[in-house]
Amino acid sequence: MVKLTTANEPDFKTELGKLLKTNRLGKSIHAFDEQDSTQDYANTLPNIESVHGTIVIARKQKRGKGRMGRSWISPEGGLWMSIIFRPEFSVNNIIFTQFMGALAIAEAIVEITDIRCTLKWPNDVLINEKKVCGILVDVSLESKDKVIVMGVGLNVNNEASSVNDNLTDNSIIATSLKKEYGNKIDLVHLTKAIIDRIEYYYYDLLSTGKTLEIIDLWKKNSDIIGKRGIVYDGNEKVVGKVIDIDKDGSLLMKLDDSSMKRVTFYTNTFFR
Numbered sequence: 001m002v003k004l005t006t007a008n009e010p011d012f013k014t015e016l017g018k019l020l021k022t023n024r025l026g027k028s029i030h031a032f033d034e035q036d037s038t039q040d041y042a043n044t045l046p047n048i049e050s051v052h053g054t055i056v057i058a059r060k061q062k063r064g065k066g067r068m069g070r071s072w073i074s075p076e077g078g079l080w081m082s083i084i085f086r087p088e089f090s091v092n093n094i095i096f097t098q099f100m101g102a103l104a105i106a107e108a109i110v111e112i113t114d115i116r117c118t119l120k121w122p123n124d125v126l127i128n129e130k131k132v133c134g135i136l137v138d139v140s141l142e143s144k145d146k147v148i149v150m151g152v153g154l155n156v157n158n159e160a161s162s163v164n165d166n167l168t169d170n171s172i173i174a175t176s177l178k179k180e181y182g183n184k185i186d187l188v189h190l191t192k193a194i195i196d197r198i199e200y201y202y203y204d205l206l207s208t209g210k211t212l213e214i215i216d217l218w219k220k221n222s223d224i225i226g227k228r229g230i231v232y233d234g235n236e237k238v239v240g241k242v243i244d245i246d247k248d249g250s251l252l253m254k255l256d257d258s259s260m261k262r263v264t265f266y267t268n269t270f271f272r
């Protein structure tokens with residue numbers, strides 16, 4: 001692992017530190033030129049270093065991880081970041097972390113670029129139906145401590161690689177902000193805007209149990225309701241029309257035989 005500082009590039013950590021005015025997130029930042037995976041790094045930090053609000057960020061990842069065991073291609077120019085939360089709220093509400101993360105990122109993108117994003121269940125951010133960002137939430141439940149690591153993979157100034165998608169069963173087309181915006185984006189300002197929004201959603205809505213508000217806002221920013229989709233519930237392939245997102249975050253589908261099916265997405269949960 002290489003700690004971040006190169007001669008000709010501004011030090012991302014210093015620049016971000018100067019801009020960030022958050023109260024609780026980002027008080028400790030681990031920044032690297034290169035890391036295997038910020039998610040793995042955050043997940044294996046010893047307790048004493050993985051305090052609530054710690055941010056791990058890398059210019060590029062050699063072995064970036066996506067959801068469902070997929071790899072995540074992470075060249076220089078993208079935002080590859082993992083945030084550690086030590087929530088005081090109930091385990092039942094952890095599921096909403098991914099919804100608030102996607103919302104926060106979509107809002108920060110509008111703020112910086114004026115580009116409107118849509119959200120796809122459970123936690124993708126799309127622009128013009130192309131995936132620009134994915135979120136990976138890992139949860140570790142120790143005897144009494146809960147640790148959430150939220151990984152954000154956002155194609156910013158890098159070439160975007162298409163990935164396989166579990167809602168349509170197709171290879172989803174990926175895009176980058178630079179491609180959609182037509183210009184290079186200031187990564188430090190964008191990162192600051194994202195962390196600001198995540199702090200707002202985490203403290204004002206998630207920690208205070210306003211999960212219905214998160215789901216309502218998420219639905220307002222999504223266009224999957226009413227669309228046909230294919231989704232995997234474990235190994236079971238579910239085909240039908242999306243009817244709604246329930247208050248617990250589950251996807252409600254109407255199948256072709258008119259029966260209803262509820263698909264609940266679980267975060268990667270592990271015990272240690």
Ligand code: BTN
Pocket residue numbers: 036037038039040061063064065066067068070072074079080081082124133134135136151152153154
């Ligand atoms: C997805 O499959 O849609 C989620 C992708 C999440 C990628 C991010 S990049 C930062 C963090 N580190 C990783 O190895 N993965 C997450």
